[in-house]
Amino acid sequence: MDEVDIEVVADVELDDPVLIEGLPGVGHVGKLVAEHLIEEGEGTLVRRVFSEAFPPQVTVDEDGVASLADATFHAITTEGRDLLVLTGDHQAADSRGHYRIANAFLDAADEFGVSEVYALGGVPTGELVEDHAVVGAVADDERKATLEDVGVEFRSEEPAGGIVGTSGLLVGLGGRRGFDAACLMGETSGYLVDPKSARAVLETLADLLEFDVDYEALDERADEMEDVVEQMQQMEQGPSAGGEEDLRYIG
Amino acid sequence: MDEVDIEVVADVELDDPVLIEGLPGVGHVGKLVAEHLIEEGEGTLVRRVFSEAFPPQVTVDEDGVASLADATFHAITTEGRDLLVLTGDHQAADSRGHYRIANAFLDAADEFGVSEVYALGGVPTGELVEDHAVVGAVADDERKATLEDVGVEFRSEEPAGGIVGTSGLLVGLGGRRGFDAACLMGETSGYLVDPKSARAVLETLADLLEFDVDYEALDERADEMEDVVEQMQQMEQGPSAGGEEDLRYIG
């Protein structure tokens, strides 16, 4: 096994596909979008990526079958652009691993003919958000206009701490390697899994890449999360208290 | 010294042996089984595995002789299948080391002609267990039937956090390399060394691989542990309190 090992699961021809990355992160926004796309778009598993920088573990599925820590690429054809969707459960354990895995992701994307990369994530606001703006960051200034056309906001030096992990490196390394790379981040409280923020990011992406997608499953998860939030607020406040919309007291 | 260094201690011919791994872990279940097998089966030390991913230390034996941190393979012939038993005192210090050592273990097993791998461990229940079920996880779905025949239970997405460390990798990497690999985990509280859980796993293994083994030494250790538990309960509860069987209060 090499440091990063890419297994070819299926050979699929894609026409100038776009890479969409959604790994675990703030509000699980990116991962929710990626999983929803794979589900709704009936994605075909094309690559599995293994790495000794991933945690040394297997996960056990509903049948008791164990599978090694990995990240996956699924191919999806839409009425718009073809998509290559990268998701998984893990990030690398150290800096060196992060860089090597991100470069391997870009290598794999390159082989499929990808020239455009969208790294998806959440940007934490610290309080409950009603309207989820989508904040962007680009490798190349020229990419901003197209993104602003579909409502992406660019804000000075935001997120303040930069973009950390695979999303950051896909834009940073991807830009240096000549990819047209951008990060799209849905506003989210930062305390909870946020399907509404994921929907906002997905709508932006669908506008941009001109594909249609059914949002029902995401909306259902959003309703479930609202119920959870309501219950948490009632537990915190007791039966008589009103419904405030600031969650800062939930650590 | 390479990253992993395998010393040939003895050359032994084995007939289609089965690899059994028992390193330190939950309830020391796997290690108790491995050590019991080596003791009862008069195992021959055939390989020592050293690695710079192991802790930089020596242990000192009863004669004052120091030996470098290692893992060992012992060969055992039984009236059933031949066994190759892997045990030791250490796990790797980081992700990379875990992967490299697990691959080296599989290389060594491969040289002995191993095609079947059983990684042994414990699955924590959080409370004292009377009947120790043996829970399984397999690299390949087809292996389940044989294991269910000897009483192994397969449970949906259990253990919940996956299987971490060498046991997980032997199944995950082993499966990818074409080994017929399974993990057998005895239910155990998770708070104490558990020879009774080890006995349950060993019985399952003996059924499966059709060998006989004397359980007396394990039973003695189980009796000793019961005395320890009783003393702990009495200390916690004072002389007048009754004997509860929940240990959750012991952290």
Add this chain to the structure above:
Amino acid sequence: MDEVDIEVVADVELDDPVLIEGLPGVGHVGKLVAEHLIEEGEGTLVRRVFSEAFPPQVTVDEDGVASLADATFHAITTEGRDLLVLTGDHQAADSRGHYRIANAFLDAADEFGVSEVYALGGVPTGELVEDHAVVGAVADDERKATLEDVGVEFRSEEPAGGIVGTSGLLVGLGGRRGFDAACLMGETSGYLVDPKSARAVLETLADLLEFDVDYEALDERADEMEDVVEQMQQMEQGPSAGGEEDLRYIG
């Protein structure tokens, strides 16, 4: 991408330039000097250094453009010596990374014909400092006289804990590789960003290398910091308390 990757941004001929390093550290003294020099000297960005030992992240600028974690070399021509100024926002994540990046920095300096290296930093005193002495450490004893001529103080075994990180290695590794290397450290409380200490170091450097520089921007930052300190003291002491000059109570 190699472990350290140096991007040639511009080719500039420099005449026997001096390397000046100012990365983040105690009181941000080194970084303040480096940034001030680049600003006032209209430095030309000549090299960007990327490394998988840097954090896996991008920073987002005022236009929403993301750039990968890096360190930079700027070339500056003065009426005195030509300068090559190394700065950035990151230090390496581990020992190995520190050594490899420091060696890469020295390689880059070597290509520009650098033979003299000044690593800038702060030396913490634990209390507010009025007169900021500049303390030196040299790779080679013979370098002391020239530095003492411009007021640099050499103190026995100071700083007591040695000099850690890039500054330390540029002197330690640089000295071994034949560079004429010294560390210049401005006295500073250690609790706050210290533009006055940076000014003291910069004055010493300007004397030594015979260049002129405008200090106004540093002085303005120093005034701002004084206001901050005053406000902090008033908050701590309440309106009636007098103005002590010991900051040890600010952790």
Add this chain to the structure above:
Amino acid sequence: MDEVDIEVVADVELDDPVLIEGLPGVGHVGKLVAEHLIEEGEGTLVRRVFSEAFPPQVTVDEDGVASLADATFHAITTEGRDLLVLTGDHQAADSRGHYRIANAFLDAADEFGVSEVYALGGVPTGELVEDHAVVGAVADDERKATLEDVGVEFRSEEPAGGIVGTSGLLVGLGGRRGFDAACLMGETSGYLVDPKSARAVLETLADLLEFDVDYEALDERADEMEDVVEQMQQMEQGPSAGGEEDLRYIG
């Protein structure tokens, strides 16, 4: 720079020398012996060992001269055996580094024709010790008799936690590489630098290798430490309390 880099400072011919290692550790016993030997035996610095597994730092000497983190070999000729003394201020930052540096130490020793290795250290007792026994651990059982002849004690499975770091690896790796390696550990409280324990180890070594050495400087340091201990006890107990000899209350 390689991972470990050995600088030849002087070429000295030694006649079948013995390697004596004393790096920082429990009670600084090993390091005290090594430094005392170099001082009294007028050791010649023959090798400096640098490594990217050492901390990224320089230390500053009494003249303000900075030197890179290293370990050193000094050659000493005595009326008995020739000695090669290894000491320094650092241990490696991680497992891998520990193994690589220890192997490099053994390579260097090998070049000088060393076949016998003594790794010196302390064994913590948890309380003040009057008579400092010297406890041994050997790579090879056959070495015990000679050591027992000069008073070294061998105790079952002691030290309980094994021997960690360079001392452990010199015995563990050294033994595997064919060196005649032993660890000699002076009993010491574990709370304080212990020149008396160092003297006990040094006397044993002098007996074994048949050299003479003046103990005066060690005795002076021991007296100083006794004064320190007395002052600490008085501070703890107040002026009226008696002088107990158990230091367990000093954490």
